[in-house]
Amino acid sequence: MPAIPHLPLPRGARVAGEALTWCGAIAYPVILHVTMRGSRQGFSAPMLLLVAVLTVLTASLLRHRPLSALALLLAGGFATASARGMLEVGFLQVLISDLAVGYIAATRPRRTSLTAAIVALGAQAASALYLPSGQGAYVQTLAFIVVALAAAWTAGDSIRERREHAKALYSQATAQAVTAERLRIARELHDMIAHSVGVIAIQAGVGRRVIDTQPDEARNALAAIEATSKETLAGLGRTLGALRRADAGARANPAPRDPAPGLDDLDRLAASAKGAGIRVDIRWLGERRPLPADIELAAYRIVQESLTNVARHAGTRDCHVTVDYRAGELSIEVENGGRSGLVPGTGGATGWGIVGMRERIALLRGQFTAGPRPGGGFRVAARLPLPEGVHLP
Numbered sequence: 001m002p003a004i005p006h007l008p009l010p011r012g013a014r015v016a017g018e019a020l021t022w023c024g025a026i027a028y029p030v031i032l033h034v035t036m037r038g039s040r041q042g043f044s045a046p047m048l049l050l051v052a053v054l055t056v057l058t059a060s061l062l063r064h065r066p067l068s069a070l071a072l073l074l075a076g077g078f079a080t081a082s083a084r085g086m087l088e089v090g091f092l093q094v095l096i097s098d099l100a101v102g103y104i105a106a107t108r109p110r111r112t113s114l115t116a117a118i119v120a121l122g123a124q125a126a127s128a129l130y131l132p133s134g135q136g137a138y139v140q141t142l143a144f145i146v147v148a149l150a151a152a153w154t155a156g157d158s159i160r161e162r163r164e165h166a167k168a169l170y171s172q173a174t175a176q177a178v179t180a181e182r183l184r185i186a187r188e189l190h191d192m193i194a195h196s197v198g199v200i201a202i203q204a205g206v207g208r209r210v211i212d213t214q215p216d217e218a219r220n221a222l223a224a225i226e227a228t229s230k231e232t233l234a235g236l237g238r239t240l241g242a243l244r245r246a247d248a249g250a251r252a253n254p255a256p257r258d259p260a261p262g263l264d265d266l267d268r269l270a271a272s273a274k275g276a277g278i279r280v281d282i283r284w285l286g287e288r289r290p291l292p293a294d295i296e297l298a299a300y301r302i303v304q305e306s307l308t309n310v311a312r313h314a315g316t317r318d319c320h321v322t323v324d325y326r327a328g329e330l331s332i333e334v335e336n337g338g339r340s341g342l343v344p345g346t347g348g349a350t351g352w353g354i355v356g357m358r359e360r361i362a363l364l365r366g367q368f369t370a371g372p373r374p375g376g377g378f379r380v381a382a383r384l385p386l387p388e389g390v391h392l393p
Contacts, residue, residue: 025058029075036083059100066104070116073097074123081127090131094124094145098152105156106163113160117153121146187301187356189236196232200225206277228272262296263288263323266303270321273307279318280307286325295384298360299323299332305353306334306380329366330384337377357382 031054035047058076061069077093101120105113128141207221261269270280291299303321310319324331354370357380361368366384373379 021057021060024054025061025069025072028054028058028072029079032076033079033083036080036089055096059096062100062103066100066108067112067116067119070097070100070104070120073100074120078123078127081130087131090127093127094148097124098148101149102152102156105153106159107156108160110157110160113153113157117149121149124149183359187360190305190353190356193232193236196228200228203228224272231272260293260297261300262293263291263299265300266321266323269300269304269307273311273319277317278307278311280321281319282321282323284323284325288325291330292387295330295364295386298364298366298384299330299382301360302332302357302380302382303334305357309353309378310334310336329386332380332382332384334380335373335377337373 031047032051035051055076058069058072061072073093074097077090077097080093081090097120101113101117104116108116124145125142128138128145131137131141203221203224207218207225210221211218266282270282273280306321307319319334319336322331322333322335324333357370358368361382361384364384366382368382370380371378
């Protein structure tokens, strides 16, 4: 069933309602005083109903005009005490004004609520002078007023502090989520584009060198560039589609997206690297089985970024990849026998490849190492813990 839209009241009706509320609130102390003076002969039902309505009208002003509403409520309490009516009604007025102070403390800054509490204490102490005489009785009444008022203010201030703390935690969590998503997108774009652009650069160089002497090789290089470009555009489409999901309209009509790459795509990745002149040897250990999508994607990106570093920095054309399905974890190792010098992202260059791989593994609570091999070359190793549902028997 469709929801009924909320239609705002016309301006004239709002002004009339506000004026009526203020008139009732201003008349509240006067009506209360008259009612209490006549209470010796008993209360009449119409007068009690009128006082109750005016009390509600006055209290309703606390939302937008808290100090003015509190002043009118305190005036009503003073009017009740000065009429020397029933003692119970006087204490009821004290309770109403204390609740108003608690509301102000819960919804307004501390400076405002402290001002309201001080004003309320002064007004209630003045009203207590009209209660039954006697030094002992006044001291006891004043002590009750102070304790009740302090309890109301403390409760309201505690509510305000908890609300502000929850708001701060929510803002912090939102900022952390935005930062994490931004870093995730940055990693995806880096891993995807850096690899593809590296392959395209190598193939373009090959094509340029052999275009006159070996037109078939140049044609193959152009075909590899075309295939890599299409794959990169598809990956960009997936990333942009993930960004569009934040839009309300996209949530209602999500665009179809290709699945994210995983371990089953390593053979295709190796073929792409072979077209760029890198020979990739993939060794599978353990029992291959479906893994969660985030683990599959992280493993694929680790291999992809490692191959990109081999093509750009290692000075070798041989690379060995080992994928080991263990009982409680997935192990990925990428080794090459090229130069073991500094790789971008390890601290002395401008790249972010190693940093991105380390962040991916850390998010999945895994272990990551990258560094030179003792016998020469470079080694990247990652160990990703698997959920209980995908452990081997």
